[in-house]
Amino acid sequence: MSNDQRSWRPEFGRMNVRPRQSVPMHSDNNWHLAHWYEMPREDPATPEVYTYTDAMSYAPGSEVAFHTSATAARWTLQVYRDGQEPVLVHEARDLEGRFHAAPKQAYRTGCGWPVAHRWRLPADLASGFYRVVSTCDRGNDSRFVQHHFFVVTPTDAKPEGRFLLILPTSTWLAYNDWGGANSYDGIDGKSGAEFSPTLSIERPWTRGLVWLPPGAPRLCDTPKRRPLDAPRYTTKEWAFTNGFAQFFASAGWAQFDRHFVVWAERQGYQFDMITQTDLHFRPEILGRYKAAVIVGHDEYWTREMRNHVDAYVEAGGKLARFAGNFLWQVRLEDEGKRQVCYKARAQAEDPVRGTDKAHLLTTAWENPDINWPGATTMGVNGLQGVYASWGGLSPRGSRGFTVYRPNHWAFAGADTYYGDVIGDEAGIFAYEVDGLDYTFRKGLPYPTGEDGAPASTIEILALSPAVRVEEEHDYEGFRYYLGNGKTNSSTRTTPGPTPAEGPDPQRYGSGVIVTMTKGKGEVFCAGSCEWLTGLARGDFTTEQVTRNVLNRFLGKA
Numbered sequence: 001m002s003n004d005q006r007s008w009r010p011e012f013g014r015m016n017v018r019p020r021q022s023v024p025m026h027s028d029n030n031w032h033l034a035h036w037y038e039m040p041r042e043d044p045a046t047p048e049v050y051t052y053t054d055a056m057s058y059a060p061g062s063e064v065a066f067h068t069s070a071t072a073a074r075w076t077l078q079v080y081r082d083g084q085e086p087v088l089v090h091e092a093r094d095l096e097g098r099f100h101a102a103p104k105q106a107y108r109t110g111c112g113w114p115v116a117h118r119w120r121l122p123a124d125l126a127s128g129f130y131r132v133v134s135t136c137d138r139g140n141d142s143r144f145v146q147h148h149f150f151v152v153t154p155t156d157a158k159p160e161g162r163f164l165l166i167l168p169t170s171t172w173l174a175y176n177d178w179g180g181a182n183s184y185d186g187i188d189g190k191s192g193a194e195f196s197p198t199l200s201i202e203r204p205w206t207r208g209l210v211w212l213p214p215g216a217p218r219l220c221d222t223p224k225r226r227p228l229d230a231p232r233y234t235t236k237e238w239a240f241t242n243g244f245a246q247f248f249a250s251a252g253w254a255q256f257d258r259h260f261v262v263w264a265e266r267q268g269y270q271f272d273m274i275t276q277t278d279l280h281f282r283p284e285i286l287g288r289y290k291a292a293v294i295v296g297h298d299e300y301w302t303r304e305m306r307n308h309v310d311a312y313v314e315a316g317g318k319l320a321r322f323a324g325n326f327l328w329q330v331r332l333e334d335e336g337k338r339q340v341c342y343k344a345r346a347q348a349e350d351p352v353r354g355t356d357k358a359h360l361l362t363t364a365w366e367n368p369d370i371n372w373p374g375a376t377t378m379g380v381n382g383l384q385g386v387y388a389s390w391g392g393l394s395p396r397g398s399r400g401f402t403v404y405r406p407n408h409w410a411f412a413g414a415d416t417y418y419g420d421v422i423g424d425e426a427g428i429f430a431y432e433v434d435g436l437d438y439t440f441r442k443g444l445p446y447p448t449g450e451d452g453a454p455a456s457t458i459e460i461l462a463l464s465p466a467v468r469v470e471e472e473h474d475y476e477g478f479r480y481y482l483g484n485g486k487t488n489s490s491t492r493t494t495p496g497p498t499p500a501e502g503p504d505p506q507r508y509g510s511g512v513i514v515t516m517t518k519g520k521g522e523v524f525c526a527g528s529c530e531w532l533t534g535l536a537r538g539d540f541t542t543e544q545v546t547r548n549v550l551n552r553f554l555g556k557a
Contacts, residue, residue, distance in 0.1 A: 009086070010078060010135045011211065014142035016243060018046070030479055032236035035185040035193070036246060037177045038206045040069065040102055047072035048144045049097060050204045051134040052111065056169055056336075057151040057275045061123040064150060067202070068116035070097030072136035072144070077117055082131045082149075082258065084265040089130070090119055097136065102203075106179035107186065110202030110337070127154040127272035129167070129253060129261070131210060147210035149253065153285060154272035162270045163291040163554060167257055168323065169275040170300035170330055173199055173339050175251035178206040182247065183300075183341055197342045197349065197362070198333075208239065208248025212255060218533060219249040220390040220399070220430035230478050231391045250431075256296025256532060260322070263535040263543075269550060276305055277336040283308035291318040291553035297432065297529045298323035299382070300330045300341060303360060306377050314519030318553035319378075322546065324511070324529040325432035326374040327382035329362055366452065373452030375436060379516035380527040381451050385435035385466045385509045388528075389427065392470040392483045400424030401462035401513055401526075404445055408461050409552065410515065410524065414544040418443075422462065426539040427530055433466050433511025434527030445512075454516070462513040468506055524549045 040050055049070035058064055066077060075097050079090040100113045132148035151167065174183035181188045181196035188196040208216075222232040235249035249255055264271060271293070274285055280302050286292060292312070298321065313319050330341040331352075342350040346363040353361055358369070365374045366383045375381045387393035400423040406416040416422060423429065437451040438460060445463055449455030470483035516523040526545070534542025551557070 010076075010133050010143065010145050011213070015145040017138070017140065017142040019140070031240050032233050032246075032481055033479065035177075035187075036240070037180055037186070038245060039179060040071075042071065042099070042101060044071050044099070047136045047138050048146070049075040049134045049136045050146050051077065051116070051132060051148050052113075052202060052204045053132065053148060053150050054202065055150065056201060057153050057278050058121055059153050060121050060125045060155055062121050064119050064121060065115045066117040066119070066132070067111065067113040068098075068134065069100040069102070069111070069113050070136060071099050072097040075134060075136040078133045078135070079119070079130055080133075081126065082129045082253075082261075084262045086131070089125070092117055092119075102179060105188070106200070106203050107177065107181040108188070108196050108198045108200055108338075110200035111179075112202070121152065125152050127152050129258075129273060146204065147207070148205055149210050151273050151275050151278075153274050153278055153282075156272075157288060159272060159288055161554065162272055162289065163293050163320075163550065164286060164289040165257075165261070165271050165273045166279055166286075166292055166294050167253070167273060167275050168251075168294060168296060168298040168300075169277060170302070170339060171251050171297050172205075172209060172253070173201060174300050174330075174341065175247045176203075176206050176209060177245065177247060178204050183343065184247070195343075197340055197345065199339045201337050201339075205252075206245035206247070208244040208254060209252030210254055212244075212248065216244075216255070217249070218255070218427070218530070220427055220530065222390065225395045228475055230475070231395065231480060233391060233481050236481075251297045251299075256529070259536040260295040260532045263532070267547065276301070277332065279308055280304045280332055281336060283312075286312050286317070289317070290555060291320060291550070293550070294319075294321045294323050295532050296323050297325055299325040299432075300328045300339075301326070302330055302332055306372075310377055310518075313521035313523060316520035318521060319523045320549045320553055321378055321523070321525040321527075322531040324385065324434050324527050324531075325382055326378050326380060326434055327364055329360070329365055329370060331360055331362060371452070374434070375451065375453035375458070378434070379453070379458050379514040379523050379525045380434035380436060380512060381453060382434055383468070383506075383509070384437055384451050385433040385511050385527060386468045387431070387470070388433055388464070388466040388511060389430035391481050392472055394465060394467050398424050398429065398464060399427045400429050401464050401511070401528075403462045404443075405459065405461045408459070408515070410461060410513070410545050410548050412548055414541045414548075416541060422541040423531075423534045423539050426534040426537040426542060428534040428539065428542055429464050429511055429528050430530040430533075432529050433509075434525070435463070435466060435510035435512050436460065436514070438463070438510065438512075457518065458514050458516045460512050460514055463510050466509045466511050468509055522553070524553070
């Protein structure tokens with residue numbers, strides 16, 4: 001990094017530091033089991049600044065409105081295009097700070113702060129991810145730093161040689177608990193301790209989803225547990241120690257997509273970006289490209305998004321998905337400013353239940369009330385996979401994929417043999433994975449189709465086991481994150497309660513690498529959130545397979 005970049009990069013130096021405090025701790029405090037979330041202090045004596053934009057993406061030439069609340073008298077706004085070499089594209093210094101309280105339910109209603117700054121994007125601004133940084137001086141030899149983002153969409157009508165990267169922003173939003181709640185936990189509901197079915201984009205992103213310091217841990221980076229060892233959740237420990245969101249390792253640009261972008265730029269690939277909201281409302285952008293790519297944690301989709309991808313592939317498009325956890329149907333409301341997902345509560349609470357819009361019920365795709373298995377779009381099903389390689393969730397698994405069809409074109413030049421485990425040293429099989437119901441014939445895996453997968457068009461190249469529950473063992477002082485030895489109600493594919501006794505038929509799953517033909521097009525899916533760690537850590541086979549897929553789908557030799 002050049003000295004010029006260091007001079008304007010606000011992440012260098014001391015940031016977000018307050019005087020040392022003493023806080024009482026009680027013997028029943030389990031920090032990794034508690035819900036803690038980011039909120040402004042709203043203290044005039046403590047300078048800070050928070051900013052959000054009125055949309056997640058903009059076309060070149062559009063005006064971006066920055067909504068801000070600050071307890072600092074003056075503050076600075078910087079915008080840079082992120083990637084291998086971040087580039088500063090806009091700066092506004094010495095802006096007047098004005099305080100505006102955050103609403104009690106900002107997570108669902110939005111903050112409603114006024115516009116503090118506007119910027120007209122240049123007409124020739126390149127498509128990409130633009131990091132927004134708001135800073136102010138804290139007066140203690142440190143600065144307060146807050147990150148937001150927006151995406152610039154492409155305008156080229158014939159993007160030859162480029163692929164389209166679809167950012168899984170619906171998943172990012174589902175994990176953003178700024179203001180008190182997300183799709184997993186929170187302060188919503190009568191008890192004040194529930195997740196929120198409705199989430200707003202009109203609020204900041206919680207710390208860690210947009211930017212992370214080098215060396216921030218990944219969710220499954222813990223060493224393999226020895227016999228009788230207690231489970232570790234290192235990202236929870238690191239987040240609480242360093243003041244980051246407890247879900248920072250679960251989703252977001254910083255932990256997932258950025259690593260792929262940096263790798264792809266280093267490899268010389270050219271590509272443009274859109275958000276899932278763009279895919280929902282502007283599918284014509286997708287139609288311009290030979291190939292589309294999705295990476296990282298890709299859990300939440302609308303019906304419209306799936307329809308648009310299905311139509312694209314059936315017409316001859318190529319979809320490469322290096323991602324995991326294709327699971328929930330969501331709805332977008334108010335032109336995409338709100339996202340709705342009731343999850344396990346959908347049958348009891350979702351307003352569309354029992355109406356002519358019941359097909360939009362916000363539950364799992366494989367739920368009998370929806371019955372649209374994800375494998376018909378992606379070649380994999382979310383509820384046939386789920387968890388691996390952390391806590392009590394298959395903690396001593398290989399952390400890689402076992403290869404069964406080494407002569408497939410995806411493994412060309414990768415020096416793979418039948419039975420090889422690939423990516424294990426980098427940990428590419430981890431966190432949440434997608435799988436299939438499968439059977440073995442003469443040593444090779446085949447999809448059964450019993451889970452709704454189109455078995456005749458899917459080829460399984462590699463797989464490893466996964467689990468749908470955190471297996472809990474009773475030893476000295478163990479505290480598990482998810483564990484209770486039963487499947488969670490939110491991850492069931494059939495009606496009725498979890499069996500009280502005997503083996504749970506939904507207890508086990510898998511993660512798979514597959515190819516699938518669909519109409520005139522083709523899908524490749526490496527069904528794991530952590531595939532990109534192999535790229536970030538220079539794993540030979542992961543890199544070679546990724547190049548093979550991208551080159552084939554782009555029509556390169």
